[in-house]
Amino acid sequence: MKELAPVRPTDNDMQEAEQHAVEPLRHLFEVNRRDLFKLLGAGLVVGLCRPGAFAQESGRGRGEEIPHDVASWLHIGGDGWITVFTGKVEMGQNIRTSLAQQVAEELRTRISLIKMIMGDTDLTPFDLGTFGSRSTPQMGSQLRKVAAVAREILLDMAAQRWHAERSSLVAHNGVITNPSTKESLNYAELTHGQKLVKVVADDAVLTPATQWHVAGTSAPKVDGKAFVTGLHKYTSDLTQPGMLHGTILRPKAFNTTLVSLDAKEAEKLPGIKVVRDGDFVGIVAPDPHAALNAREALKAEWNAPTQISEPALFDSLRQGTDGESRRGGFGGGRETGSVQTAMAAAAKTLSQTYTAAYIQHAPLEPRAAVAEWENNKLTVWTGTQRPFGVREELSAAFHIPLDQVRVIVPDTGSAYGGKHTGECAVEAARLAKAAGKPVKLVWTRQEEFTWAYFRPAGVIDVKSGIAVDGTLVAWEFHNYNSGPAGINTPYNVANQKIEFHPAKNPPLRQGSYRGLAATANHFARESHMDELAHLAGMDPLAFRLKNITDTRLRAAFEVAAQRFGWGKQKATPTRGFGIAGGFEKGGYLATCAEVAVDRSMGRVKIVRVVQSFDCGAVINPNGLRNQISGAIVQGIGGALFEAIHFDNGRIGNPYFADYRLPRFSDVPQIEVELIDRKDQPSMGAGETPLMGLAPAVAGAIFSATGIRLRSLPLMAKPLPAA
Amino acid sequence: MPSITLIVNGAEHKTECASGESLLSVLRHRLGLTGTKYGCGEGQCGACTVLLRGKATRSCLTPAESVAGEKLVTIEGLAANDHMHPLQQAFLDEEAFQCGYCTSGMIMSAYSVLLAHPHPSDEEIIQYMDGNVCRCGTYPRIMAAIRRAAQGAKKP
Ligand code: FES
Numbered sequence A: 001m002k003e004l005a006p007v008r009p010t011d012n013d014m015q016e017a018e019q020h021a022v023e024p025l026r027h028l029f030e031v032n033r034r035d036l037f038k039l040l041g042a043g044l045v046v047g048l049c050r051p052g053a054f055a056q057e058s059g060r061g062r063g064e065e066i067p068h069d070v071a072s073w074l075h076i077g078g079d080g081w082i083t084v085f086t087g088k089v090e091m092g093q094n095i096r097t098s099l100a101q102q103v104a105e106e107l108r109t110r111i112s113l114i115k116m117i118m119g120d121t122d123l124t125p126f127d128l129g130t131f132g133s134r135s136t137p138q139m140g141s142q143l144r145k146v147a148a149v150a151r152e153i154l155l156d157m158a159a160q161r162w163h164a165e166r167s168s169l170v171a172h173n174g175v176i177t178n179p180s181t182k183e184s185l186n187y188a189e190l191t192h193g194q195k196l197v198k199v200v201a202d203d204a205v206l207t208p209a210t211q212w213h214v215a216g217t218s219a220p221k222v223d224g225k226a227f228v229t230g231l232h233k234y235t236s237d238l239t240q241p242g243m244l245h246g247t248i249l250r251p252k253a254f255n256t257t258l259v260s261l262d263a264k265e266a267e268k269l270p271g272i273k274v275v276r277d278g279d280f281v282g283i284v285a286p287d288p289h290a291a292l293n294a295r296e297a298l299k300a301e302w303n304a305p306t307q308i309s310e311p312a313l314f315d316s317l318r319q320g321t322d323g324e325s326r327r328g329g330f331g332g333g334r335e336t337g338s339v340q341t342a343m344a345a346a347a348k349t350l351s352q353t354y355t356a357a358y359i360q361h362a363p364l365e366p367r368a369a370v371a372e373w374e375n376n377k378l379t380v381w382t383g384t385q386r387p388f389g390v391r392e393e394l395s396a397a398f399h400i401p402l403d404q405v406r407v408i409v410p411d412t413g414s415a416y417g418g419k420h421t422g423e424c425a426v427e428a429a430r431l432a433k434a435a436g437k438p439v440k441l442v443w444t445r446q447e448e449f450t451w452a453y454f455r456p457a458g459v460i461d462v463k464s465g466i467a468v469d470g471t472l473v474a475w476e477f478h479n480y481n482s483g484p485a486g487i488n489t490p491y492n493v494a495n496q497k498i499e500f501h502p503a504k505n506p507p508l509r510q511g512s513y514r515g516l517a518a519t520a521n522h523f524a525r526e527s528h529m530d531e532l533a534h535l536a537g538m539d540p541l542a543f544r545l546k547n548i549t550d551t552r553l554r555a556a557f558e559v560a561a562q563r564f565g566w567g568k569q570k571a572t573p574t575r576g577f578g579i580a581g582g583f584e585k586g587g588y589l590a591t592c593a594e595v596a597v598d599r600s601m602g603r604v605k606i607v608r609v610v611q612s613f614d615c616g617a618v619i620n621p622n623g624l625r626n627q628i629s630g631a632i633v634q635g636i637g638g639a640l641f642e643a644i645h646f647d648n649g650r651i652g653n654p655y656f657a658d659y660r661l662p663r664f665s666d667v668p669q670i671e672v673e674l675i676d677r678k679d680q681p682s683m684g685a686g687e688t689p690l691m692g693l694a695p696a697v698a699g700a701i702f703s704a705t706g707i708r709l710r711s712l713p714l715m716a717k718p719l720p721a722a
Numbered sequence B: 001m002p003s004i005t006l007i008v009n010g011a012e013h014k015t016e017c018a019s020g021e022s023l024l025s026v027l028r029h030r031l032g033l034t035g036t037k038y039g040c041g042e043g044q045c046g047a048c049t050v051l052l053r054g055k056a057t058r059s060c061l062t063p064a065e066s067v068a069g070e071k072l073v074t075i076e077g078l079a080a081n082d083h084m085h086p087l088q089q090a091f092l093d094e095e096a097f098q099c100g101y102c103t104s105g106m107i108m109s110a111y112s113v114l115l116a117h118p119h120p121s122d123e124e125i126i127q128y129m130d131g132n133v134c135r136c137g138t139y140p141r142i143m144a145a146i147r148r149a150a151q152g153a154k155k156p
């Protein structure tokens, strides 16, 4: 069996990291050996160094400290529990389970014996954050290595104990057996009373996917019961002794300054404290209701500058770039051959513009934080994708060293890229500091819609040329503002110029969103490919396949088309069929969509979606299907109707009543085809499955109506009557 | 502060309640029943759904005073002696959630679907559930869970 190559960060990881500008810090792992065993009891601790760092076994003679640079580690206790520490966080993407599965696999034990400690900056090793579909390829493979090393150490221990030939011993189901003597010991018995720390280099040999027993199966969600019984505590459900409740007075528009504040009436209310610091005004109260009442009693005047409104959005994005285009490197994009020459020689050319609106993540659990100061140490519980990043924000905001800040992330009511930042954590900590008591702050839906951040809006210009036989010969692609992710085309084209142009002053605060700009870039690229197919008089699938050699992408298209029955039914004025696909963050996908069109009402309903997906060796098929299907449903919103409206620094639709989310009645029949490539490294799947829907639906609408919609959301306006 | 009595999950609770305070706020902050969630406060997402006289009710829009003395059921009241309600089991079996934040409200709304239609059609499920948002997009699985729970129920 060929060993898999280690997974290195890809350009996409770096792009993603760059967009959040967080440098990995070192020397942050501060639990020492004594604390650790006090916390977890005796046992065996195995840590794994970051690649290239300290490479020798340690543990003896290194004093009390566990070496820095430990990327991940686990503890096997004399009580039988295996505790795994990772800085990743669970937000519904199921990594608590899929990571535990991978540990159980390599450790040859049961998932039920594994406890995952996640996203606690005092306990878990530094982690950049849970985003960019990195948990599976990076954290998953690291934890597999740690577990594999631990297994080998356990085998060593047993061999020593029995004076047995090590290679004859078998580890299975949490027990090591010597088949010749029938002796056996479980891991608890082996590690009982030990206080052993081993830190090893990143070179463990992993079990190939073809031999997996625990990984690769649809293990049920590890703590599923807590969610269906309502017992799981999200951040917003936590309390601390003596805890008070906060609320923030928000200005009516962005970029305002506070001119005056009259807090007299509010301060008269029982138990109310008004906290003012520059433009920040907050309330601390004994209960949330009292906090709101007190906020109502504040009288504030704000000074708001004039700001860009929605109608001027796309012009402002196109014109407001810094003039510097980004090609290659972390900015994304590339240039080969000569587009100009190829366009001049092409049989047919096409030039079109596509746009994508600002949309919001709208995680069902809005931002929340509980902050507590104790002896100058700040502890904040908050739902964030970047516990270590938020710790830095807190440390900077309060001018305290990092080791006096602890961020703990309870499993969170989802994020989709929308919870990278720590604004709520900082606000809660500010209020708690002023109150001298723990404070909980839970953002309202309106606050989440206004003061969080948005998926960047974008304008994308595409110019292309094809030869007589439908071969793509020229491709020029300019993305203004939405971002570089997924900007490069997977189609063969000799002459291409692909550039990302960041806007200098986008009108809204923008940031990461599930899949980043790959959704907008796929929408533009795949829509344009569809238009080219039409221009060439070719079937949209045949045209794509003519221009792809990548076998995994071809397979994705073929598998989806086969299941969908692509080409079997002819489009009618009320039924349309579309196809789109692509490659992003290690995942290959193709999406086929069928839509029903009602021209008299101007409506479109997606009735069926078939999506293939290949992200290497599948770790948890059921969890993966859930992610893919969920991404498709979420994609319906951005594809058809989600858009943030804004006017002069104010959000026009900061409520669910005005921001249409996909609901039960919007959901089509969804069929997912997993392509399980056991010979390929496992990649993440939280994001890429979102990419195909919008262009497939746009293509389907075109096939039924001949109307080509080039702006997301497609149904911002009803379709014109026939 | 005035106080009211609520009968939640079979137990009587006398609790303080500010005038105009929502049932959601009283359940979560005064009774510590945090299984019922806040998602929007505007009656649009269903995360806060509880049962009032067997009917799915948005607790965020219900003033607590208006239900004084009434019998309420929250997600915490569905399981009996550690035995999960068939709907809870069905949600688990179908893994009908991702982040789980919508789940309490989904299960409570589903409960009222099954009360009204022990063997609901897809259209009936959608009609009852369309006010509940799952931002993670697990709707197809939630439908499957409701169908599964309905199959377990005896034919009327
Ligand atoms: S919180 Fe009540 S409906 Fe959303």
Ligand code: FES
Residues within 6 Å of the ligand: A092, A364, A413, A414, B096, B097, B098, B099, B100, B101, B102, B103, B133, B134, B135, B136, B137, B138
């Ligand atoms: S599971 Fe996350 S909102 Fe439904």
